Amino acid sequence: MAKTSAFGITSFGAYIPRLRLERAAMYEAHKWMAPSLKGLAKGERAFCSWDEDAITMAVEAARDCLLGARAQSIKAVTLASTTLPYADLQNSVIVAGALGLDRNVETSDVTGSQRAGLSRLVEALEAGSDALVVLAERPRTKPASTQEMSYGAGAAAFLLGSQNVIARLLGTAAAAAPFIDHFRAAGAPHDYFWEERWIRDEGYLKIIPEVVGAALKDAAVEIGDISTLVLPLPLKGAAAAVSKKLNFEGKIAASFDDTCGYAGAAHGGLMLASTLETAKPGDRILVVGFGQGATAFALEATDAIETKRGARGVSGALADKVVTKDYLRMLSFYNEIGLEWGMRSEKSGKAALTTLYRSADQLSAFVAGECRACGTIQFPQLAYCVKPECNKPASQFDPHSLVDDAAQVLTFTADWLSYHPAPPLYVGFVQFDNGARLLMEMVDIGPAGIDVGTPLRMVFRIKEPDTARGFNRYFWKATPVTA
Amino acid sequence: MAKGIKDKVAILGMGCSRFGERWDVGTEALLAEAFDEALTDAGIGREQIEAAWFGSCVDAVNVGNSAIPASAALRLDGIPVSRMENMCATGTEALRGAAYAVASGAVDIALAVGAEKLKDTGYGGLPGAYKGTFNDLWLPLGSAPAGFAQLAAGYRAKHGISKEDLKRGMAHVSWKSHQNGALSPKAHLRKPVEMDAILNAPMIAEPLGLYDCCGVSDGAAAAIVTTPEIARALGKKELVTIKAIQLSISSGVETTTNTWDGSHVRNTRNAAKRAYAEAGISNPREELDLIEVHDCFSITELVTMEDLFISEDGRAVSDILDGFYDREGKVPCQIDGGLKCFGHPIGASGLRMAYENYQQLLGRAGKRQLSSPSLGLTHNLGGVPYLGIAAISILGLH
Numbered sequence: 001m002a003k004t005s006a007f008g009i010t011s012f013g014a015y016i017p018r019l020r021l022e023r024a025a026m027y028e029a030h031k032w033m034a035p036s037l038k039g040l041a042k043g044e045r046a047f048c049s050w051d052e053d054a055i056t057m058a059v060e061a062a063r064d065c066l067l068g069a070r071a072q073s074i075k076a077v078t079l080a081s082t083t084l085p086y087a088d089l090q091n092s093v094i095v096a097g098a099l100g101l102d103r104n105v106e107t108s109d110v111t112g113s114q115r116a117g118l119s120r121l122v123e124a125l126e127a128g129s130d131a132l133v134v135l136a137e138r139p140r141t142k143p144a145s146t147q148e149m150s151y152g153a154g155a156a157a158f159l160l161g162s163q164n165v166i167a168r169l170l171g172t173a174a175a176a177a178p179f180i181d182h183f184r185a186a187g188a189p190h191d192y193f194w195e196e197r198w199i200r201d202e203g204y205l206k207i208i209p210e211v212v213g214a215a216l217k218d219a220a221v222e223i224g225d226i227s228t229l230v231l232p233l234p235l236k237g238a239a240a241a242v243s244k245k246l247n248f249e250g251k252i253a254a255s256f257d258d259t260c261g262y263a264g265a266a267h268g269g270l271m272l273a274s275t276l277e278t279a280k281p282g283d284r285i286l287v288v289g290f291g292q293g294a295t296a297f298a299l300e301a302t303d304a305i306e307t308k309r310g311a312r313g314v315s316g317a318l319a320d321k322v323v324t325k326d327y328l329r330m331l332s333f334y335n336e337i338g339l340e341w342g343m344r345s346e347k348s349g350k351a352a353l354t355t356l357y358r359s360a361d362q363l364s365a366f367v368a369g370e371c372r373a374c375g376t377i378q379f380p381q382l383a384y385c386v387k388p389e390c391n392k393p394a395s396q397f398d399p400h401s402l403v404d405d406a407a408q409v410l411t412f413t414a415d416w417l418s419y420h421p422a423p424p425l426y427v428g429f430v431q432f433d434n435g436a437r438l439l440m441e442m443v444d445i446g447p448a449g450i451d452v453g454t455p456l457r458m459v460f461r462i463k464e465p466d467t468a469r470g471f472n473r474y475f476w477k478a479t480p481v482t483a
Numbered sequence: 484m485a486k487g488i489k490d491k492v493a494i495l496g497m498g499c500s501r502f503g504e505r506w507d508v509g510t511e512a513l514l515a516e517a518f519d520e521a522l523t524d525a526g527i528g529r530e531q532i533e534a535a536w537f538g539s540c541v542d543a544v545n546v547g548n549s550a551i552p553a554s555a556a557l558r559l560d561g562i563p564v565s566r567m568e569n570m571c572a573t574g575t576e577a578l579r580g581a582a583y584a585v586a587s588g589a590v591d592i593a594l595a596v597g598a599e600k601l602k603d604t605g606y607g608g609l610p611g612a613y614k615g616t617f618n619d620l621w622l623p624l625g626s627a628p629a630g631f632a633q634l635a636a637g638y639r640a641k642h643g644i645s646k647e648d649l650k651r652g653m654a655h656v657s658w659k660s661h662q663n664g665a666l667s668p669k670a671h672l673r674k675p676v677e678m679d680a681i682l683n684a685p686m687i688a689e690p691l692g693l694y695d696c697c698g699v700s701d702g703a704a705a706a707i708v709t710t711p712e713i714a715r716a717l718g719k720k721e722l723v724t725i726k727a728i729q730l731s732i733s734s735g736v737e738t739t740t741n742t743w744d745g746s747h748v749r750n751t752r753n754a755a756k757r758a759y760a761e762a763g764i765s766n767p768r769e770e771l772d773l774i775e776v777h778d779c780f781s782i783t784e785l786v787t788m789e790d791l792f793i794s795e796d797g798r799a800v801s802d803i804l805d806g807f808y809d810r811e812g813k814v815p816c817q818i819d820g821g822l823k824c825f826g827h828p829i830g831a832s833g834l835r836m837a838y839e840n841y842q843q844l845l846g847r848a849g850k851r852q853l854s855s856p857s858l859g860l861t862h863n864l865g866g867v868p869y870l871g872i873a874a875i876s877i878l879g880l881h
Contacts (some may be wrong), residue, residue: 419624475621
């Protein structure tokens with residue numbers, strides 16, 4: 001049955017880590033034992049900094065999605081990922097907090113398969129509830145594996161609603177099949193893979209056509225009506241093979257193999273967001289998610305697609321990069337090698353959960369207090385206004401999130417003495433145009449460095465991990481505005 | 484305004500341990516080394532001490548918290564002993580406690596003693612400070628040099644000084660102190676250092692290189708204070724009295740509002756104004772004969788010259804390069820080598836600075852002796868320039 005309701009995707013956003021590794025650097029390190037990797041040693045792959053995970057990337061993609069869409073109510077937030085940092089601690093509640101969403105929002109995590117995010121997206125589209133669906137992945141790949149060479153990281157977010165719909169659901173279908181192309185046991189660091197030829201021939205080429213056929217039927221369209229096919233498949237050439245099998249002659253969506261790499265459960269979201277960036281009204285997009293079966297759904301772009309583009313989108317995220325050849329840097333960030341960090345790294349990262357909860361109102365969405373008596377915007381909010389001529393009690397404060405406020409470097413240094421997983425630690429005063437000021441960590445500094453006056457934007461990151469107990473505390477950091 | 488404590492408290496005796504990598508002794512023995520010298524200098528027995536203040540900062544590598552370890556180490560039996568901790572102002576705070584006790588008339592003779600054992604950490608530099616459970620959730624990590632290095636960016640922006648010129652000024656600060664430290668038998672670092680080595684040292688926190696940072700040492704220092712009348716009654720002829728002790732602590736103005744420009748230390752200026760008022764000093768550039776300031780990093784000493792109102796704003800670099808603060812200059816700074824050469828055993832540093840002033844004022848400074856000084860200043864800076872503590876004491880001949 002074709003869905004003709006006015007409900008659908010109203011906005012989208014994306015995030016790809018700024019750090020990119022030249023794949024040739026990985027090949028150079030491994031060629032002594034795996035010369036066959038040469039064929040994959042093209043372009044760059046995205047990798048997370050030590051302070052980025054599925055949660056932080058989800059927050060950044062959602063911010064990109066919500067820019068200009070703040071007015072819309074959000075009743076539910078879902079975070080989809082197979083690399084969620086917590087097994088029992090709802091990851092999406094941290095995302096909702098960082099986004100400053102109402103406390104009455106319904107939060108949920110979905111995981112367990114690389115099609116988890118697309119499945120949830122289509123479920124939410126069918127349910128017709130104002131929801132934010134975020135897909136994020138920080139794949140951990142074994143050194144010298146095909147996946148290390150071809151995977152990346154990233155996140156995509158979709159806002160659903162009934163106002164200013166840019167793409168609506170035409171039809172959907174799914175199939176469950178115990179086809180195990182790869183798996184990862186709970187708590188295991190890496191995936192285990194079966195032979196690629198079998199995955200392609202018995203998996204992709206048989207399961208996907210079955211589900212696509214059912215989805216087209218549900219949407220009451222033919223394959224020839226589809227303009228773009230979104231096929232997030234990590235195997236080289238697999239999308240083209242499936243497309244041929246489907247007799248599809250339209251456009252196969254870009255998959256950023258040479259600029260980002262495969263981002264697991266987030267990859268289909270990134271490809272869909274990228275497709276929406278350039279879609280025309282009336283374009284029909286067929287999206288497929290694969291994993292122990294498949295999910296397929298067809299979308300149709302509305303006239304409103306012309307007015308709504310992601311604020312940065314995939315193209316903006318791909319362009320915002322710092323390229324490195326330091327393969328060991330990536331290995332260290334992903335805990336694949338243990339470097340000697342010295343005694344200073346022995347400091348306990350234990351957080352007081354009581355304090356964390358008490359201060360969540362301030363810390364989650366970076367909420368300063370704006371004094372009604374004197375107008376001073378201040379972070380942190382203590383018991384009295386900081387301005388000596390005022391000193392009114394904090395009951396006089398209105399909340400003011402600094403997340404999207406313009407700021408620049410007031411002072412800074414590059415600290416080689418402190419323990420920091422990505423030395424040097426850039427730290428300094430961030431001066432907001434609105435008068436607020438605080439000392440912050442500055443991250444993802446490119447070769448151009450920073451100086452007094454460099455424009456900054458805020459990013460949600462891991463403030464400090466408690467590696468002994470497996471707990472991350474999150475907070476905001478500053479990063480140079482590029483382009 | 485209150486009259487303050489000018490000339491109400493005299494120094495009866497002082498002591499200072501040898502500073503350095505004291506692998507040979509623990510905090511208790513360091514305390515005793517300073518205490519024995521102070522008792523001998525004062526010419527009294529420990530039973531005459533009626534109250535004591537013990538300063539130490541870092542519990543983890545010291546004797547532990549409370550005053551009990553110091554009381555036990557020095558066998559101060561049955562008297563009030565207080566533990567003082569206020570970061571790098573700890574030593575001066577201990578002196579303030581003892582001085583206020585005497586000035587109030589609560590006791591006749593009081594002891595201030597401070598010690599720190601930094602070389603039991605296993606690495607160079609200071610251990611990371613614990614910020615409390617709330618600040619730990621948002622304040623960035625960062626070493627002490629990272630905090631002070633930011634003054635350089637702020638100072639350059641304010642005064643339009645090039646990186647190179649500022650670095651030359653900073654390098655002269657360290658060069659001068661190493662020259663002085665060579666004449667201090669109790670200093671940790673006693674070799675002069677060439678300017679090229681200072682300028683080309685490895686970076687610690689930009690723009691601070693290795694020689695822009697003070698040493699890291701173990702040490703202890705002590706002062707026994709009483710009233711001028713009792714000091715005279717005990718046979719002291721030439722007296723050094725306390726002219727002022729003042730502190731200023733951050734309330735968040737620098738870190739949370741946009742009123743501070745990053746080029747100076749507001750606390751030092753606040754404490755200096757009040758200290759000069761208490762001591763009756765109207766022109767510090769002309770009246771002070773020597774100063775021992777908190778040269779934890781070269782940039783700190785450089786801006787402190789302006790914050791103490793000795794150099795005009797924006798003129799510190801030229802005064803420094805002109806030799807104004809050198810041994811032969813108008814206001815010698817760090818005549819003993821400063822933190823640069825003594826290192827900075829936190830609880831001891833303020834008292835070590837007072838010890839040098841005391842020795843110079845009494846003409847006992849040996850090869851370092853200046854020509855008849857009568858007024859000296861100490862300055863400590865705890866925490867970081869924008870969120871910290873400034874402590875100033877002024878000592879002079881009575």
